[in-house]
Amino acid sequence: MSRLVEVAPERYAAWRERFDASNPDGPQRVVGISRLEDRHLAVVLIRRGGYAVAHVDGSALVTHKVGTRHVQSRTAAGGWSQQRFARRRGNQADELVRAVVEHTLRIVPDGIPTALVVGGDKTLVREVLDDPRLARLRELPRREFHDIGDPRRAVLDTVVQRARAVEVRIDDGP
Numbered sequence: 127m128s129r130l131v132e133v134a135p136e137r138y139a140a141w142r143e144r145f146d147a148s149n150p151d152g153p154q155r156v157v158g159i160s161r162l163e164d165r166h167l168a169v170v171l172i173r174r175g176g177y178a179v180a181h182v183d184g185s186a187l188v189t190h191k192v193g194t195r196h197v198q199s200r201t202a203a204g205g206w207s208q209q210r211f212a213r214r215r216g217n218q219a220d221e222l223v224r225a226v227v228e229h230t231l232r233i234v235p236d237g238i239p240t241a242l243v244v245g246g247d248k249t250l251v252r253e254v255l256d257d258p259r260l261a262r263l264r265e266l267p268r269r270e271f272h273d274i275g276d277p278r279r280a281v282l283d284t285v286v287q288r289a290r291a292v293e294v295r296i297d298d299g300p
């Protein structure tokens with residue numbers, strides 16, 4: 127059985143030293159390490175009802191925009207009403223995606239980010255990145271955090287910390 131641990135980059139060396147000292151012959155052992163070494167990050171977080179877009183330099187937010195957009199939730203109504211609400215929901219989601227694309231174009235400078243961090247609703251993230259004007263971001267190294275809550279400033283700060291963290295995969299042994 128293995129598990130993933132996220133360690134702040136400035137704490138990793140001391141963490142690893144303590145881990146190795148505590149587990150010289152097992153049963154736990156490190157089986158993988160992954161880190162996003164890029165300094166400049168583009169962050170795009172989107173869920174129905176909220177978004178956050180940021181340009182990050184190191185651990186500092188250079189520019190960011192956090193906002194809300196209403197996207198109606200599903201309804202139990204049937205027939206004609208159900209179809210009308212589905213169309214409205216689709217239109218609201220399209221408007222949300224367009225707004226996030228525009229904020230990303232305004233906030234994330236061309237050619238500067240060397241990695242991309244995305245999170246939230248996978249479908250909405252894909253729709254944002256499908257915009258041809260954001261093609262440059264699709265090719266960057268990426269970290270994904272789809273287990274986040276509604277993108278607010280606190281969630282953005284947490285995602286930036288997690289994106290910078292060293293991901294250590296640990297095998298707990300038998």
